[in-house]
Amino acid sequence: MENIKEYIALLAQLLEIIGVLIIFVGFMSGLYAFFKRIPQADSSAFSRLRQSLGQSILLGLEVLIGADIVNTITTEASIESVAVLGGVVLIRTFLSLSLQVELEGRFPWQRTIKK
Numbered sequence: 360m361e362n363i364k365e366y367i368a369l370l371a372q373l374l375e376i377i378g379v380l381i382i383f384v385g386f387m388s389g390l391y392a393f394f395k396r397i398p399q400a401d402s403s404a405f406s407r408l409r410q411s412l413g414q415s416i417l418l419g420l421e422v423l424i425g426a427d428i429v430n431t432i433t434t435e436a437s438i439e440s441v442a443v444l445g446g447v448v449l450i451r452t453f454l455s456l457s458l459q460v461e462l463e464g465r466f467p468w469q470r471t472i473k474k
Contacts, residue, residue: 388411389412393407420454
């Protein structure tokens with residue numbers, strides 16, 4: 360049973376690394392695209408940079424939430440550990456929701472009506 364917990368802990372660490380890499384690679388590719396558009400005097404370059412950065416942060420946060428949930432499997436269940444996990448997931452979910460509203464101008468459950 361201890362071997363399984365070690366593998367799950369490694370999986371959680373791998374997910375954390377992947378989440379951070381998603382944010383970093385998204386940031387770098389967004390900056391690259393931004394600086395590529397500047398000489399062309401593209402007026403939408405800044406808004407595209409914001410969209411790119413926001414989307415990479417959103418995806419990275421989702422992976423990090425998953426890593427936190429997987430990580431709880433390896434820890435001893437206590438009121439304190441559950442409260443910490445709940446707080447972290449709540450904060451990251453709030454950040455994700457705020458970013459999505461900022462990027463799309465609507466809540467995820469609000470659909471656009473096509474006419």
